[in-house]
């Protein structure tokens with residue numbers, strides 16, 4: 001096994017579905033490349049219909065490629081000419097609806113993919129997996145007797161028991177309530193990491209992606225627009241699309257000034273050393289909700305236009321006298337009324353600009 005070789009790589013992959021009128025193909029995934037190291041957890045994030053599930057299906061071997069290649073451990077498993085059967089790929093899949101077998105008990109579900117092993121080994125492996133997902137006491141229960149979160153963990157154990165090289169998870173938490181989702185996302189990361197499993201997950205919930213993934217790929221209309229760590233995706237979005245899609249924020253106009261700074265209505269901000277726009281260039285500056293801080297002593301006042309209670313904080317939408325609108329996370333004990341003026345100041349750590 002070559003340790004430096006990616007476990008999964010997609011190179012210029014193109015997938016389409018036949019058009020209903022029979023005239024050619026409807027392009028769904030276009031020129032998509034990505035690579036995943038052994039033990040990494042990655043997440044595809046993007047709006048509904050951008051082709052995330054189609055990519056998972058292509059990696060599993062359920063969809064053929066029109067162009068490009070998919071390699072697992074360096075070996076081509078899909079191309080326009082090669083299509084290795086799904087059951088020979090050593091890829092496990094957890095679907096959105098878990099798809100547990102209702103007539104099998106929990107242990108029966110988990111050992112479903114182990115039929116080539118002796119019966120006592122199947123049982124041993126199955127029980128060990130139930131232990132890992134904290135469901136050892138539910139081995140004899142049937143799926144309908146379990147909560148959504150428990151069913152989800154059975155589905156995960158079932159997919160992991162045959163020790164696939166790669167596990168694919170298609171919106172595994174989408175049918176669960178929000179508290180459970182957050183907890184399970186963290187649990188899932190621990191289970192995957194402690195077992196050294198490589199995983200690719202699809203979601204359209206960015207917080208789920210942040211909680212789980214080492215790398216996130218943001219997609220738009222079948223293309224990968226940025227493949228990065230969660231931190232860099234948030235702090236260094238490469239396009240307006242990504243900046244808009246990830247986190248809350250607004251774009252405010254600014255002008256590049258001497259000394260690698262940018263002047264915006266709220267003050268002057270220091271740019272990174274690698275910023276090369278000439279002085280006088282008009283740009284848009286990304287101001288995240290966490291770049292605006294509430295400060296009662298600040299002379300800079302903004303009117304509260306809207307507020308959303310989020311538990312620990314409020315998301316305030318604010319308007320300056322000039323009409324410029326901003327968003328700000330403010331600790332929730334600062335409970336100001338809509339229409340009230342509050343003091344704010346800039347607390348930008350890393351300035352991101354985009355061409356106007």
Ligand SMILES: Nc1ncnc2c1ncn2[C@@H]1O[C@H](COP(=O)(O)OP(=O)(O)OP(=O)(O)O)[C@@H](O)[C@H]1O
Nearest residue numbers: 017018028046047048049050051052053054055204
């Ligand atoms: N079997 C199919 N035949 C024709 N079109 C399909 C088929 N499956 C999916 N599509 C279309 O392909 C596009 C991408 O679908 P896909 O399920 O990959 O998107 P997604 O990003 O996973 O969306 P969501 O987040 O809503 O699940 C959609 O426009 C969908 O209607």
